Amino acid sequence: MYTLGINAVFHDSAACLIKDGILIAAAEEERFTHFKHGKRPVPFSTWELPFHAIDYCLKIADIHINDVDHVAYSFDPYLLIGEEYRGKSTIEIPFESLAGGKPSAWLNPWDPLFLSSIVNARQQLNDGYPHHLQKRFIGANIQPGQWHYVEHHIAHAASAFNCSPFDDAAVMTVDGRGEVATTTYNIGNGQQLNRIGQVNLPHSLGLLYEQITTHLGFLHSSDEYKVMALASYGNNDFVKDFREMIQLQANGQFTITDQRLAERFGPQRLRHEEFNAHHFNIAHSLQVVLEETLLELTAWLRSETGVENLCMAGGVALNCVANARIRDSKQFKNVWVQPASGDDGTALGAALYIDAQQRKSSKRDFVMNHAYWGPEYSDNEIEKFMKWCKQPYRRLDNVAEETAELLAQDKIIGWYQGRMEFGPRALGDRSILASPISPEMQARLNEVKDREDFRPVAPVVLEEKASEWFDDAEFSPFMLFVNNVKADKAGRIPAVRHTDGTARIQTVNALQNKRYHDLLQAFYRRTGVPVLINTSFNTLGKPIVCTPRDAIECFWSSPFDALIIGSFLIEKNADQRSNSNLSTTGLAEKVPEGFAAAVVE
Structure with a gap:
C-alpha cells in the first residue's frame, strides 16, 4: 500500500511516500524550485501543492499518481470551517464559512483564500500539476475516499513518535500554530497517539519567537535559528519582561500576554542596522525564558504520563539549545526529536498516521535512524x-x-x-x-x-x-x-x-x-x-x-x-x-534528463 504525505500549509512545503509503513522517499519543494521554504514572492504561493517533490517520490517508487492508495494532507480545514461541511462538494460550502469558525484565530484577510486552497487541494492534485510534470500526473484521478485531512499537530506528533525507536513515549509538539492548537501533549503506544492536552491560539511560544525574530530585523518563519545563535552573546536584562509575557498555568497550560514589543524593547531593528548589546540581550532573555517554560511543560508531562521516553516535533523542537536543556534535565531517560521538526515533517507524520489507520497496523515497521531520503545521482x-x-x-x-x-x-x-x-x-x-x-x-x-x-x-x-x-x-x-x-x-x-x-x-x-x-x-x-x-x-x-x-x-x-x-x-x-574526458561525441545535445532547472510556472 502506498501513502503519499503532503504539506502545503504555511511554509516548508514537502512530500513523502510510505510503502507498507516504510518511508521510501521524502523531500522539500524548495530543493526543486529554489524558493526557500517554498515561498514565492506572492501571498498565496505557499499553499500550492509540492508537485516537484511529489513527482520525485513517485519516481523513486516508479509509479503514477493513480497507483497511490491514500493521500494524507497535514492540515484539517474542517476544524475551522465546521464538521457539517466534511464530505460535501466544494461548491456546497458557503464562501463566508471559509473565513473560519474561530475568528480569534483568523485575523488575516488572506485566510478565506488560504482555507479555500486547502478545501480544493484534492482537485488541484488531479488538475493543477505543471505541464512539464505530466508523465506521473496526467490522468490523475484521486477520489474523495483516498484523500485524508490530518490535524496539523497530530501530523507533527506522528512524525516524532511513529519514527522513533520507542514503543511508548510522551509526545510534545510546539510550533507557531496549527488549525487551533499551538502546543499538544500525547501518549504514544505502538502506532496509537492519545491526546491528553493542548494549548490553543492565540497563545503560542512559536509565534512569540517569530515576533521577536521580526523585531530583531530577521525574517520570521525562516530566521529563528539566527536568534538562537545571537542569544549566546547577551545577558538577562529582559528576562523579567518575558516572564511577564509567558504565564505558566496548571496542566501544561500557558498564556502569552501583553506583546507590545516596541513599548518593552524599543523600536524594531532595521534589516541592515548593526547589532548591539541591546539586541543580544533581547535574544538571550527570550531564549532563557523559552527554556524555562519548556522545562516546566516537560516536567508536567513526565509526571502526567509516567513514561521514560519523550518525543518532540514542531518548529520549536529545532531549537537545539532548548533540546539540550530538556535532555540534560534528566526528566526523561531518552529524548528523540524529529529531524524534520518543521512543517516539512508533517508530510511524513500525516502519511505514517494514515498508513497505520488504513492497514490497521499496531506493529511499528520503521525507525528513522538517518535523514537521507532525497534525490541522488550516480x-x-x-x-x-x-x-x-x-x-x-x-x-x-x-x-x-x-x-x-x-x-x-x-x-x-x-x-x-x-x-x-x-x-x-x-x-x-x-x-x-x-x-x-x-x-x-x-x-x-x-x-x-x-x-x-x-x-x-x-x-x-x-x-x-x-x-x-x-x-x-x-x-x-x-x-x-x-x-x-x-x-x-x-x-x-x-x-x-x-x-x-x-x-x-x-x-x-x-x-x-x-x-x-x-x-x-x-x-x-x-x-x-x-x-x-x-x-x-x-x-x-x-x-x-x-x-x-x-x-x-x-x-x-x-x-x-x-x-x-x-x-x-x-x-x-x-x-x-x-x-578529464570532455568529448561530447555521442551525447545528446540537450541537458541530461533530471538536470534541467525546475520550470516554475
Missing part, C-alpha cells in the same frame, strides 16, 4: 552532466583519502554525495566541509556563505570518538542538541566552539554514511582530530543544493576551493582537462 549521471556542460574534472582514486588531504590543507570543500537530506540540516550528503583546527575558519565560512559574522558553525564527529571531545556526547545523528566542548580539546577545534563553549554536534558511524565516516577517519589519521566543520551546501537566501547542476553553480559562484561530487574532484585554479 557517478555515470554526474559525469554525463559534467561532459555536457564542458566542466573540467578529475576522477579520484580514493575519495576519502584525497579529500581529507585537501581539508588538512585548510581548503573549503563542497561535498555532494548520495541521497539528499530531508529536513533543514545538511548531514553529510549536501554539505560544505572544512577543518576546525584554524581559529579563522568560522569567519572564512561565514564569508563564503555571506552569513552574519555572529553565526557559529557546527561539527561532525566520529561517533566512536564523540565522548572524548564533547561532554556527555552520545548518538546524535541529526544535529539537534548542543554539547560542551571538552576543556582539554577546546584549543584544538576552536572554529566549532561557540562563544558559550558549546557546539551543535552531529555524530556519524559507518552504517549511517560510510563515505562520510571514511572521510572523518582519513582526516583523523592526518591531524589527530576526528572532527570536521559541517555546514549546509548553499549560500545566503538559497535552499540547500539538490542536483549536480545546483552544486556546480553554487561552487562557481562562491569562494570555496574544491567540489567533491560523487567520485569526482573539481578545483578552482587547477587545469584538470588532461585528466
